[in-house]
Amino acid sequence: MTLSVRRTGPGPIAPTATQFMVRMRDGVRLATDVYPPPGPARPGPVVLTRLPYDKCGEYTFMPRVAAYFTARGYTMVVQDVRGKFRSEGETLLFVNEAYDGYDTLDWIVNQPWSDGVVGMWGDSYYGFTQWAAASTGHRALRAMVPRVTGTRLGELPVPAPGQRTHDVEMSVHRFYPLSMFHDRDMLDWEIDWTRRPLAAQVEEFFAAVGSRSASYDLWFPYPVSLRRFPAGSPFDAPAVPVLMTIGWWDNCAPWQWSDHREIIRKPAWARNEYLLLEAIDHENHSHFERDPLVRAAESDAALPRYLDPAIEFFDVFLRGEQKEIPRVRWQLAASGDPAWRSDSVWPPATSYQKAFHPAGAQAAVGDAPGGSLDLEPGRAETATWTHDAADPVPSPVGDAFAFLAEYPDERALAGRPDVLVFTAAPVGEPLDLAGPIGLDAVIGSDGPEMDLFARLLDVAPDGSARLIARGQQTIIEPGDACPVTVDLGHTGYRLNPGHALRLTLASSDAPEFVPAPGTGEHRWLAAKTIPNRQRIRLAETRLTCTVLPRGEAPS
Template structure:
């Protein structure tokens, strides 16, 4: 097979910026653009460090910078080490802490800086904020990481003594081959039906004529990367953090991990501000689903994208006297995009409801499948002892509903057809008679089993409209090692703010694949990237020991 690779190099430096080559402690120089406000007096600076080209169209930094400078901030945007115009080895994660520290050192020495710096940005350029914060640099006074996490891109794997771990995202090993292979961005099509998967990577290396250090440190013999050589960010002196998490962000589990870690550290917890929005990873909004008005990366979207950060920086970089809500969140599907405010998350007024699936035979058939009914909290042992079964076949996996999981809301598909597959269990509740507001975590406790050596368990919570349309609300997944006949597992389906309208119903689906967003288990126990053959496995779910717990605001309006 011939692999076609499209290479994208750096875009032209914006005429509004001045590029500097900033020297790091080891002599490597990083390309750094400085955007000054109209009146460039010494003042606070916003720093963004990213691997996606500081001058490129993908992240549109010149437009972001213009928005910040119009409000009096100087903005500094830097290509991270080894990317685009910056020098050094291309190796993801490991250089960001000290490179961030050294860049902060350079900023505070400039005539346009008053010694106060904030950092802003999404995804990897949210991670670089945490990396810089881990060094405890005194100039870094606030960070605003969006749709990211300190464990961003972390590859899951077996841990001694544990029988579960995260399920591997398909993009995890491909990302180092596209974004962190060399200085440019490389785009190529991966064929998920060809095995072994690792063979295609070698073909890619042969095509481009070089290897990727970022890939080779992970496969086939993984090396633990020192993301934070100065220590965990949460052991560093706390700084105010505005953490944006998207309800449909496929990277949200890493964000929620950081939130939980922050809540365990009182000093950090006092400095955390949550912004919970109805967005996916690429900033598409659930309130802008019409393709004719969708504005994820347009100038029209800049206020909703940047205004919360500017308000945050005005307080913590400029010292403006203003009370910021601890939690701002959107209730998707409510028709009102305005942010609600609370003192904590979940909202103090929220409570849990428990829904139990039943009807094993119907669940494996066409939608609506089995039932999903309300049950008293904690009454798992009183349900009938039913066991639902299905066959997982990696040669014919349950297809991922979208082509690009990072832009889920750009497609936001009707998933009703997936419930009709024999390898997907479906359980549908009765329609609600009044709106049901979900606001908080969702989790699935289950007892699962398999005749295979490992088992992936995927759960999706859907909104089913009266016409049968089924749209995703939340989802979670877990890999079970050596599940045997029965293994108790808890799936985290994330957090959500979502209104289920009157007449709509909740549907829970359970499966063992979601490909290619996640690499399917081959059924043989072999490494997923090295397996040549696949073996179907019979999977089991004990319905009497399975329950879905949802956090809701509206009392008395749960499914019956």
Template sequence: MTIEVQRIGPGPLSPDATQYMVRMRDGVHLATDVYLPPSPGPGPAVLTRLPYDKCGEYTFMPQIAAYFTARGYRMVVQDVRGKFRSEGETLLFVNEAYDGYDTLDWVINQPWSDGTVGMWGDSYYGYTQWAAASTGHPALRAMVPRVTGTRLGELPVPAPGQRTHDVEMSVHRFYPLSMFHDRDILDWRIDWTRRPLAAQVEEFFTAVGSRSASYDLWFPHPVSLRRFPAGSPFDAPAVPVLMTIGWWDNCAAWQWSDHRELQRRPAWARNEYLLLEAIDHENTSHFEPGVPASVQAMAGRYLDPAIEFFDVFLRGRDADIPRVRWQLANTGDPALRPSPAWPPVSAYERVWRPAGAGAAVGGPPGGTLDPVPGDRAAPSGEIALSGPAGEIATWIHDAADPVPSPVTDPFAFLREFPDERDLAGRPDVLVFTAAAVPAPLDLAGPVRLDAVIGSDGPEMDLFARLLDVAPDGTARLIARGQQTVLEPGAAFAVTIDLGHTGYRLPTGHALRLTLASSDAPEFVPAPGTGEHRWTAVKTTPNRQRLALDQTRLTCTVLPG
């Protein structure tokens, strides 16, 4: 089979910017665009370091720079090492800390700088902010990492002594084969049904005539990349940080992990601000589903919070920024709700228990999702592994016919925002539906599933999805989570983190919980043999089991 590759090189230089080749400490020069405001005297600068082309159409940096400069900021946009116009080796993660430090040094020594810098950006160019912060550079006074995380793209491997880890996303190993193979972006497709997957990668290397250093470091024997050579960013001096997290961002788990780390450290906790939006990774809004994000359409909601934040922490403006601002999706009102904490102080936990093993397989509504008396969650870990035998729901996971991912681009989930009712009709999906709510139910906070599962296979993936079911049967995603269990045996207690949400379930709608063991190709399915997912040639069906009487769904809700 022929591998077709489209190479996307750098876009034309912006006439509004001046490009400099900025020298790093090892002599490598990084291509850096500087955009100046109409009055270019000394003032604060905003720095963005990204791998997606500082001049390309994908991230529309010239338009973003125009928005910042119109408000008096100097905008500095840089291709990271080894990408597009920058020199050096193309390698994920490992050079961003000290390259960030050296770039900050260069910025504050320019005549248009007053010595204060903020950093801004999404995804990988949110990660580069944390890398720079890890060095403790004194000029970095504020940062706005959006839809990102310090563990962004980290390979899911179990910690020593652990039997669980994150499920491997297909993008984990594909990203260094497309975005970080060499200086350009290489657009190509893997056939996720053709095994072994690793053989297609070798075909790709033959087609382009080179290998990816980042991929080779991760496969077949992964090397732990030293992301933060100066030390953890959470151990560095605290910097005011505005964390933007999307309810439907498929990378949100990494940023919620960062939030938990920040809250454990008093200095960082005092400097953390949350902006919780009803968006996906590509900034499509739930309030405008199906509308692709464009800087012209979303400039206000995309950039104004950052400018407000920089006005306070770079310019010293006297203004009160709420610790938390969040959107309640499915209300028709995109207004940001202020709160002193997250979840809101009035929120509490409600618990549901799945029942009806026989009805759970075969189509919606499936089994039931029943409220647990007392309406409060039991402390995590109270589920018992022993006791009287209860209801057991079973299903077959077959990697040769996995449950399909509901969207073609999980990073832009809300562009499609699919009706998922048909997936619930598959025999390898368990379905449990609650009674319709008699009044609106507002979810505001974390969602989790505590379960006891088992398998006759050597490993087991469990995917949990919480859905909003309308009276006409339409089923749309509210929250989701997944976990891999090694050697699950007959009974293994697992907690699935479904992330956080702010979502209104309208009157007459119902909650639905679906459980499965695949979501392909967004996640690489377990072959059922225990072999590496990228080298397995054959697959073996596994019988999975769920102890219903020891399974609980816990949602955080608002009163009334």
């Protein structure tokens, strides 16, 4: 089999930038672009971004971002992280970002155009690099805006000692070191997720490119614990004002909600946390927009939505402007109104829990609407289905990071025999969801492990079904009856009159998640699969939604 690999190297340095090779403490030099604001040169606040996706490339369009910041008086500094594109050093995930961030901050504050005050901004991995720098406690870092990210970003799911559950392994977990962090360039290639063992295809890739990935080898077959924060946890470092942007449809949101839970346990950090809860996916497509979006090089139409909250935040915490910023701003998807709603806490103080109970085991394995989703528990019954990794439930989108670019109608998946379906009665008036959603259940399997995927959908009067929230867990040795809690994340979503909630349950979502082979073997090493019989006790299953009182969220 011939493997096709497309290699993308660094783009041209923008004419508005000057590149410097900034020396780190071990002598490695990192390529760093400086974009000055217009007008006479004088010391001022700086916005720093450290990223692995090419500081000059089209994917992250940093010259356009820099132009937005510099037009508002900020110097913008953008750096290729160690081992990527124009920077020197070993290409290795996570482990060098803390002290490289500290040394870059040190370099900035010693430049004539810096007044010693720095903010950091960026998405995903360049949100992680902000947390890494914060963990060092550098005095110059005065504010940061980590978007769609998390301190545990990309962390491989491993059960804690004594625990029987953990997160399901995403395909991107091991693929990311084979594409973004293999070497200096970006490598595009495709794994055939139906051809086993998956690890054999990785060896074919190494042979094709003539080198191995150090990050992959550290994680395969079993992960070495990487010291992401050698200076200590960022939450034990001095607190920095932080604006956390979390997307309702961001597939990486669980890591950021984990950070939020850690922050609220730390009083100093809790006093400095601000939340921007936006109806977006990881690639910043918006639920409310259908125009060319932020990554379209031909359009800057979405840049204000993308960058204005950061500008406002930096104006207050880097420049000292006297302006009150709400602690929580959030969008209510499906309301037709993208306006920000403000609260002092999340979820809103007036919200309350509303429980739904699935019923109708036999109907649940049939076509939609399947079983029911009721406000009272039903009779004791067990619903069963078969998980077959050779024929898994297909992921509804081709690119999970850009979910809203497709925003698919998922009604067809309800017709599969390996998907349980439970549909509530249509609502007669708007039902506003605002906060966490969770599923508690008692499950079982005849296999050595079991994945449980839960999806909450909005079913329109025409029968179309679109995702509101989702969650998944791997259960080790589930046996006959194992209690499990599935976190479906948070949402701000309006269920409009005539629409209904639908809960679907399954044991696969491939290829976004690597399916359990049914044998108990390592998912990347398994050469064969065995179907497993799964079951769930409906009377002991509860879907809990956080809702607002009637009329609480304005139209």
